[in-house]
Amino acid sequence: DGGITQSPKYLFRKEGQNVTLSCEQNLNHDAMYWYRQDPGQGLRLIYYSQIVNDFQKGDIAEGYSVSREKKESFPLTVTSAQKNPTAFYLCASSTNGLAGGPNILDIQYFGAGTRLSVL
Amino acid sequence: GNSVTQMEGPVTLSEEAFLTINCTYTATGYPSLFWYVQYPGEGLQLLLKATKADDKGSNKGFEATYRKETTSFHLEKGSVQVSDSAVYFCALFRGYQKVTFGIGTKLQVIP
Numbered sequence: 001d002g003g004i005t006q007s008p009k010y011l012f013r014k015e016g017q018n019v020t021l022s023c024e025q026n027l028n029h030d031a032m033y034w035y036r037q038d039p040g041q042g043l044r045l046i047y048y049s050q051i052v053n054d055f056q057k058g059d060i061a062e063g064y065s066v067s068r069e070k071k072e073s074f075p076l077t078v079t080s081a082q083k084n085p086t087a088f089y090l091c092a093s094s095t096n097g098l099a100g101g102p103n104i105l106d107i108q109y110f111g112a113g114t115r116l117s118v119l
Numbered sequence: 120g121n122s123v124t125q126m127e128g129p130v131t132l133s134e135e136a137f138l139t140i141n142c143t144y145t146a147t148g149y150p151s152l153f154w155y156v157q158y159p160g161e162g163l164q165l166l167l168k169a170t171k172a173d174d175k176g177s178n179k180g181f182e183a184t185y186r187k188e189t190t191s192f193h194l195e196k197g198s199v200q201v202s203d204s205a206v207y208f209c210a211l212f213r214g215y216q217k218v219t220f221g222i223g224t225k226l227q228v229i230p
Binding site: 004006035040041042043045048090092107108109110111112113 | 123127153155160161162163164165168208217218220221222223
């Protein structure tokens with residue numbers, strides 16, 4: 001079955017530690033995204049990547065880093081610079097619509113999420 | 120800038136009741152509009168969508184109509200079930216793969 005796999009489901013971070021959240025997709029999608037979900041705030045975009053070896057900052061990129069070395073994988077590192085990392089993190093992917101232009105609707109498919117807490 | 124407004128809830132209904140979750144938006148141009156659903160402990164799933172004014176999206180008994188004159192995309196269902204209990208997100212697609220989400224409305228359906 002095609003889909004998006006996020007791991008681990010739960011993650012705990014110690015003070016000053018960097019942690020990496022995994023996101024893998026087998027949908028053959030070019031574009032991938034990371035969102036942060038907090039109560040009362042909906043989803044906020046952290047980083048996105050439209051193609052391998054390229055990524056862009058979203059609305060709340062500070063304290064996070066990403067890489068996109070393979071089409072299938074888009075790991076997110078929560079660095080020690082992120083002072084309030086406790087949240088539910090969601091990864092998504094979509095086609096990138098570049099061939100059809102910006103009016104193409106590229107539905108985003110989501111993983112099951114990783115819940116990050118601070119010890 | 121672009122924004123989506125919806126009530127946080129929770130909305131509590133009895134089984135078989137009629138559901139309306141309001142969603143209004145602010146956007147430049149002509150965005151596409153979505154409703155996503157998130158069941159407990161899971162990611163988001165696309166529930167329905169509409170790409171232009173007066174379009175009606177529908178799925179699993181849920182419906183929403185894209186109203187440009189009132190900038191709204193309210194979600195409705197005629198008879199809710201306990202299994203519909205979830206968080207519902209209204210969202211708009213603002214081009215170049217960027218989606219703006221509302222804060223999510225929690226729905227609780229009691230038997």
